[in-house]
Amino acid sequence: MPYAVTVTFDIKEGKMDEFMTHILNNARSSLRDEPGCQQFDVCTDPEVPNTVFLYELYDDLAAFEAHQTMPHYLATGPKVGDLVANKTLRTFERVDR
Numbered sequence: 001m002p003y004a005v006t007v008t009f010d011i012k013e014g015k016m017d018e019f020m021t022h023i024l025n026n027a028r029s030s031l032r033d034e035p036g037c038q039q040f041d042v043c044t045d046p047e048v049p050n051t052v053f054l055y056e057l058y059d060d061l062a063a064f065e066a067h068q069t070m071p072h073y074l075a076t077g078p079k080v081g082d083l084v085a086n087k088t089l090r091t092f093e094r095v096d097r
Contacts, residue, residue, distance in 0.1 A: 002038070002094040003061050007054040007087065015083040016050060022079045023052065029072035030056070036063025050085075064091070 011019050020042075027040040039057040058064040067073055 001060055001096070003058045003064050004092040004094060005054070005056040005058070005064060005089065006092070007056075007089045009052040009054075009080075009084050010086040011050045011052060012083055012085050013050065016052075019052065019080055019083045022076050022083075023054070026072055026076040027054075030067060030070070033072065034063070034067055034070060036060070036066060061093075 009019070009023075023042055027042050030037045030040045036059040037056065038059065039055065041055040043053040043055065045051060045053075056064075056067075058067065
């Protein structure tokens with residue numbers, strides 16, 4: 001069953017460019033290297049300049065758990081930790097119609 005992950009980051013003032021470099025690399029690597037990663041969107045809102053929203057879609061929970069063990073994922077956390085003021089992660093299972 002498809003598994004969706006949303007993450008909202010509040011980025012510290014002046015740290016957006018550095019954060020985006022790392023998160024975009026993580027998104028590209030996830031799509032390229034993880035067969036279970038179907039989608040990984042990095043979104044911003046010009047009206048809320050220090051917020052980044054991720055929408056990720058995986059084949060299932062196991063694919064998301066595999067994502068969390070990948071080298072690019074493990075390398076990103078330490079690089080962005082000091083750039084983030086707040087992080088909210090939510091997960092969802094798709095309801096088939």
